[in-house]
Amino acid sequence: MASIALFDDNEVYLEILQQILQTEGHDVSVHSSTSLDSPGVLKQADIFLIDVWFGTEKAGLSLVKKLKQQISDSKKIILMSSDSDVDKYASEVTADGYIQKPFDIPKLLSMLTL
Amino acid sequence: MIVKKNTSSLKNIFEAVGVGILCCDSTGKVLEANAAARQLLAFEPKRLASARDFFAESIPLDEEIFTDENAYLDQLVASRIPHTFYPFQFMYHRQSITYLVSATKTLQSGERRSIITFYDVSKLYEHKSAQELFVRSFAHELKQPLSLMKACIYYLQRSSEKKSVEKYSNQLNDQINLITQMIQDIVDATRFSLNAFSLDKKNIVVVPLLRKSIDNFKAMYPSRMIIMHVDKKIDETILVVSADEARLLQVFNNLLSNAEKYSEVQHQINVVISKEADSVKIDCIDQGIGIPEELQEKIFEPYVRTRNARKKGKGLGLGLSLVKNIITRHGGQITVKSNQPTGSIFSILLPLSR
Numbered sequence: 011m012a013s014i015a016l017f018d019d020n021e022v023y024l025e026i027l028q029q030i031l032q033t034e035g036h037d038v039s040v041h042s043s044t045s046l047d048s049p050g051v052l053k054q055a056d057i058f059l060i061d062v063w064f065g066t067e068k069a070g071l072s073l074v075k076k077l078k079q080q081i082s083d084s085k086k087i088i089l090m091s092s093d094s095d096v097d098k099y100a101s102e103v104t105a106d107g108y109i110q111k112p113f114d115i116p117k118l119l120s121m122l123t124l
Numbered sequence: 125m126i127v128k129k130n131t132s133s134l135k136n137i138f139e140a141v142g143v144g145i146l147c148c149d150s151t152g153k154v155l156e157a158n159a160a161a162r163q164l165l166a167f168e169p170k171r172l173a174s175a176r177d178f179f180a181e182s183i184p185l186d187e188e189i190f191t192d193e194n195a196y197l198d199q200l201v202a203s204r205i206p207h208t209f210y211p212f213q214f215m216y217h218r219q220s221i222t223y224l225v226s227a228t229k230t231l232q233s234g235e236r237r238s239i240i241t242f243y244d245v246s247k248l249y250e251h252k253s254a255q256e257l258f259v260r261s262f263a264h265e266l267k268q269p270l271s272l273m274k275a276c277i278y279y280l281q282r283s284s285e286k287k288s289v290e291k292y293s294n295q296l297n298d299q300i301n302l303i304t305q306m307i308q309d310i311v312d313a314t315r316f317s318l319n320a321f322s323l324d325k326k327n328i329v330v331v332p333l334l335r336k337s338i339d340n341f342k343a344m345y346p347s348r349m350i351i352m353h354v355d356k357k358i359d360e361t362i363l364v365v366s367a368d369e370a371r372l373l374q375v376f377n378n379l380l381s382n383a384e385k386y387s388e389v390q391h392q393i394n395v396v397i398s399k400e401a402d403s404v405k406i407d408c409i410d411q412g413i414g415i416p417e418e419l420q421e422k423i424f425e426p427y428v429r430t431r432n433a434r435k436k437g438k439g440l441g442l443g444l445s446l447v448k449n450i451i452t453r454h455g456g457q458i459t460v461k462s463n464q465p466t467g468s469i470f471s472i473l474l475p476l477s478r
Contacts, residue, residue: 020268022295023268027275092263092271111270112270114278
């Protein structure tokens, strides 16, 4: 089971994803802003699941760039977005994977296996 | 005589027509330009040497055919017969102007000539860009509730815990309502932008209509405290406005629903009615997340939402622009300011019927 850090600006969505992933046995922290004010998250999480859009900005992409400098290569970064260009964003920031919203939960779960 | 008269009449038409026309020789040198062309291309008479001057500063929007500027006429005229049409973008005084350019090849006394016409389609292009933006943002916003619904369904299929089932069934219902509202907002916004709706105005006493809206609202949200205050010094029955009842209800419902969405359930919502000069004033006061001062004017523009509103993940950001549209069409005004210590006060002024 993995330790997952979820970043999305929709708090309702964060809550239900957290509940689902916890039921699957994952350890989950949720973040509705892109600030990295809890450094513990960086150490603990194995997988970062990050939405591209925060407000009207693609702040999720800047977050990935920042994370890349601070975490080891063994950790996974997965981008998610309603935007159909999510594949391009993922290759732009060299994320380890991407998933387009709305997605089926089993598809997400299969991506979260370490 | 007739030929002369016709020539003079054709010259008048050439000069007067709203479409810009340039007549060039085979090298691109401008032989003649009508008034619209001179104005559209902002050519100084001295600069009217070559149409190349214009194309050199323009960006073809659709194709890369003009990468070799020197060959532009050959490509524009010779390759396509009888017409070519290209949208061009041209920066003039820091403003982007888009032309639809058409070129025709002619032979005049055995010499190759080209007639180039320009039509300013900037407005059309602005509209097209706005439409594209709208479709993209609608698709994006629609996927948010759909994502949530997928997650709810997944959870509901696996959970038998009564409390969670109830919570996520309600959430599913909320998301369906949200999508329905988005669709209705879009239909309304389109109607408003096309001016394709008429107001069925009647004399309406404001207080009972507002009371009706509040009662409907209380039925939907029984645990929410919502209180209406009417200035006791005034006689309610004189607060009459000439308005479309359904549209006015839409305004009240929209403001109440925003107050509900963006504040905690324990926070009271107050609606205050007073008379101000020849208008009735309605204040809708909440203690919610508030609107930053720099956004308080912009919030009435379509698709504008605060960062906090986005976090709540509700709506397209069309509701308040519709509200403003309706109020303006009734000759009224709507403004917003911050409530203290938190929240917003939306104030509507509607002219009283005489």
